[in-house]
Amino acid sequence: MAPFALIDILGKPATYSIYLLIGFAFGAVLEMAGFADSRRLAAQFYLRNMTVLKVMFGAIVTAMVLLFLASGLGLLDMGRVWVNPTYLVPGIVGGLLMGVGFILGGFCPGTSIVALANLKIDGLFFFLGVSAGVVLFGETVGLYEGFYHSTPMGRFTLSEWLGIPEGWVVLLVVLMALFMFWGAEKLEGIYGERGEPARASGRRFPPRLAGAAALVVLALVVLGIGQPTSAEQWERIAPRKQPLLDERRVQIHPAELVDLARNDQVRLLLLDLRDESDFNVFHLVDSRRVTLEEVRDGLPALGLLSAPANTVTVLISNGEERATDAWKLLATSGVLNVYILEGGINNWLDVYGHPEHDAICPEGEASGGTARIEAFAHRFEHALGSAQPSADPDALAERAIEFTPKVELQIRKKLGGGCG
């Protein structure tokens, strides 16, 4: 399913050739739209020639509709499509600066490259300016590093922000764009350049109207077919992922967790899926309580997709049931290095439990490798949470216990990477 890990499939030379081709088409279209001419670009800001707006928003809505259509049809995994992480305030400030640069200089970086290629001297000067600005940034950002990294919101889409399904956002954006196009036509009529060649408008069914109708229809289709649910997404990857669960390759022994906790190379993230009451009685030190709903719906908030590459996430429940459900959710979202605590807390306490605290179930009966009991099977005198002696992996390290290591750190192949 698209997108593809091209470097793995085709190797670097072929992959980079594809990018070259994409860039080629990009530059060619920009030139064909007339964007090597700074006057045409600047005219946007005097309402005379709205080509910039038409091309930009035209491109955005066209691509957007096609992307979500492909995703809805199961052809494209939006989860693996690069979405620029949002850094709200630096983005806005940078954008304002770019607006200033645009009207002063008459280009943007991409169009200046096209202008340069067409021997426009003003394009050359602009490009040199961009280069100087880029270098200047590299040298000065250190002075306000905090600001540069402020207001991070991670991978954050309009759909998540507004709390409405993508299909509706797509439709709304299409309608907004069409409204802007209509407004643009009106403004050009009032302020427009007289030199623009008149377009033949004698046809019965103007192509622009046809295009607009097509966009709306496609947006409605996108809305209608919807985006894949997590269950459907799991179905798609189950052939690859279910064996990992069945062959017990992602369930790690408590002793391995202890080992991971001591490993400086690994950033260990413990997510506890249990009920609050169980959590309050006993939970591992530094573990964080989350619900399945949060894992399903609140993935950006958990920050797992933008976590450092050496993050290993261990899912914990009393047995393994909830942890396995969460594991499937994270697998469909493309989060790497996710494991399940084998046998859950019940097993943890069988292995590490302090004899004074184990009450209900004698050792070995509550859990074992294929624990199915989701109820908390150990009894404690007091609900001490992580203050229990057996809750701290660091403290348990001296008790050397054999285990079969299963964690293999997989580095996310940088499919995306944005402009950085």
Added chain:
Amino acid sequence: MSARANSREYLNPYLAGALLGVVLFLAFFTTGNGLGASGGIARILVSVEDRLVPEHVDRTPHLLAMAGGDTNPLDNWIVFVTIGALLGGFASGLLHGRIRTETQKGPRISSGSRWFFAFLGGLVMGYGARLARGCTSGQALSGGAVLSVGSWAFMFAVFGGGYALAWFVRRLWT
């Protein structure tokens, strides 16, 4: 017959937009990445810097991320998209007879003034693009199509900034 000397039959803007959108979609579909330009420029520059002053690159965090140590900043998709854009822009210009050494400017200023402001505008824009972590191609087009909140906010800021200043610098263009 058009008053202009050269053939300036540019594409219908909506058609150009649709075409660009298809290119953008195909980029995302095939590779998972959209388009970009400022990032490519940044990486090419830092690779030059790395040859001239490698110790400096290794000591500056922002540059280190791209070119620190043995890391090759050119080994990145965006560099190739940027180079491709240069070639594609050239090819299209060649095909349409629009390659001409010239300075395009408003009627009231000199070429020298235009060059100065082009450089100044580029300077501000280059700086802003890195601050925003992308330019109109990388943030507005690509991020916009995938509905990134930051990208949409960025895009409105760009238009806002441009319109806000436009009247004050109208001598440049009108």
